[in-house]
Amino acid sequence: MSSASPSSEERPTPHALIVDDHSGTLSSLAELVERHGFSTSRAGSLADARVQLKERSPDVVLLDLHLPDGEGMNLLDDLDPASSPAVVLITGQASLDSAVDALRRGVSDYLTKPLDFDRLRVILGEVSQNQGLKKEIGDLRSALSERRAFGELVGIDARMREVYDHISRVSPTNATVLITGESGTGKDVAARTIHAYSRRRRGPFVALNCGAISPTLIETEIFGHERGSFTGADRRHRGVFERATRGTLFLDEVTEMPLDLQVKLLRVLETGSFTRIGGEESISIDVRFLASTNRKPEDAVRDGRLREDLYYRLKVFQLAMPPLRERKGDIGVLAEHFLEQIASSEGTVKRLTPEALDALSMYSWPGNVRELKNSVYSAYILAGDEITPEALPAEVKGGGAPDSVVEHAIRVNVGMTMAEVERRLIVATLSHFDGSKAKTASMLGISLKTLYNRLQQYRQQA
Numbered sequence: 001m002s003s004a005s006p007s008s009e010e011r012p013t014p015h016a017l018i019v020d021d022h023s024g025t026l027s028s029l030a031e032l033v034e035r036h037g038f039s040t041s042r043a044g045s046l047a048d049a050r051v052q053l054k055e056r057s058p059d060v061v062l063l064d065l066h067l068p069d070g071e072g073m074n075l076l077d078d079l080d081p082a083s084s085p086a087v088v089l090i091t092g093q094a095s096l097d098s099a100v101d102a103l104r105r106g107v108s109d110y111l112t113k114p115l116d117f118d119r120l121r122v123i124l125g126e127v128s129q130n131q132g133l134k135k136e137i138g139d140l141r142s143a144l145s146e147r148r149a150f151g152e153l154v155g156i157d158a159r160m161r162e163v164y165d166h167i168s169r170v171s172p173t174n175a176t177v178l179i180t181g182e183s184g185t186g187k188d189v190a191a192r193t194i195h196a197y198s199r200r201r202r203g204p205f206v207a208l209n210c211g212a213i214s215p216t217l218i219e220t221e222i223f224g225h226e227r228g229s230f231t232g233a234d235r236r237h238r239g240v241f242e243r244a245t246r247g248t249l250f251l252d253e254v255t256e257m258p259l260d261l262q263v264k265l266l267r268v269l270e271t272g273s274f275t276r277i278g279g280e281e282s283i284s285i286d287v288r289f290l291a292s293t294n295r296k297p298e299d300a301v302r303d304g305r306l307r308e309d310l311y312y313r314l315k316v317f318q319l320a321m322p323p324l325r326e327r328k329g330d331i332g333v334l335a336e337h338f339l340e341q342i343a344s345s346e347g348t349v350k351r352l353t354p355e356a357l358d359a360l361s362m363y364s365w366p367g368n369v370r371e372l373k374n375s376v377y378s379a380y381i382l383a384g385d386e387i388t389p390e391a392l393p394a395e396v397k398g399g400g401a402p403d404s405v406v407e408h409a410i411r412v413n414v415g416m417t418m419a420e421v422e423r424r425l426i427v428a429t430l431s432h433f434d435g436s437k438a439k440t441a442s443m444l445g446i447s448l449k450t451l452y453n454r455l456q457q458y459r460q461q462a
């Protein structure tokens, strides 16, 4: 390169440690890696590898699964957590089990023999681009216990610090993450944060809301189609697998995806390739998958909404976003954060009185952070210079449901399913607000999208 940017001048030569007992593989790998501008050290056994690690800490380790003196994975314990090299496992048999287990234990990627050199080139490119990322994550991790925020996520409660810890560990890997949690707990924000701290952060982040797209359109949205594959397909359409290439694909509300499509998705996850609708060509994907659901995944499996095999494939790593009522310590910090955001867009600073803060802390927040954000916003609009409890929504200052809603009580019997209780509450609230979906969603503390999904379901079941 003729004009080096300051950051590339500072960047040292990346270093790779290659561990394989087959000398032919070892030297061909080393040559390829060196051609990519890496320096290399080589080892034929675990013992050799440990010696090499003491000499120099690598940016990437290419690690054979089986070595003469033990399993390659044993080396993971010897790696310096501060420098956290990318570990690429090289395995003879395409055994998904050992690869998935390896991803859980911190391996970034795996390659099966015979080696796909193109894929390896992509990985090496990512490693050399992301030397800065390692340091950034290392710095983030060391300050985790004092952090008020991580990416776009705000919160100081121990439960959130645990979330930050998990995100910092899983982000730099290629592992699929299933993000669970009630509506409004920050699953979208968590997904974006994982992408922002991943090796793919310079690539696209594509979110597909599986609940908001009609079942007839979702298949083309995912797979894309060839020209002329059906009436109206007048040109080729790139689906999300293609649009998310070298980036992250977020399958939001994955339990709302039609079951036949879940089968097809599973096949893509397992084979790493797909074909466009109406096409013949098999296209390899280069995508990291994240998925979310606001249902309990085990319940969704039991109710037949989520295929069990897909569930196991998605939850290589499960990230649970805790409800706000279980991290009350975050209420004040979040409220202040939202007030700052509003002040910077509206221009006027307004503060919460201690009494208003108490009221916020006493409420149970069924709609989680989204409900808090909306309440703070409406209080800001209603209040003068200071936000007193009077400016807060009725249900918040009352510490429970407002009287007008209690008048419209619903009947709940022991023996009912949660789904039925939920249905009754939604229908009653909707009727209380004369059919206003916006008011209903806001009162129930769920997103409009979730409300639409539920109503659509009820119509289908009727």
Ligand SMILES: Nc1ncnc2c1ncn2[C@@H]1O[C@H](COP(=O)(O)OP(=O)(O)OP(=O)(O)O)[C@@H](O)[C@H]1O
Binding pocket: 152, 153, 154, 155, 181, 182, 183, 184, 185, 186, 187, 188, 189, 190, 293, 294, 369, 370, 373, 446, 447, 450
């Ligand atoms: N920890 C957080 N810090 C700052 N903002 C947050 C946090 N958690 C959630 N939010 C904000 O709250 C709102 C709801 O969050 P988000 O959309 O991520 O929830 P969700 O879990 O995906 O909900 P749903 O299941 O309804 O899709 C967003 O405006 C988001 O920016």
Ligand SMILES: [Mg+2]
Binding pocket: 187, 188, 252, 292
């Ligand atoms: Mg969401």
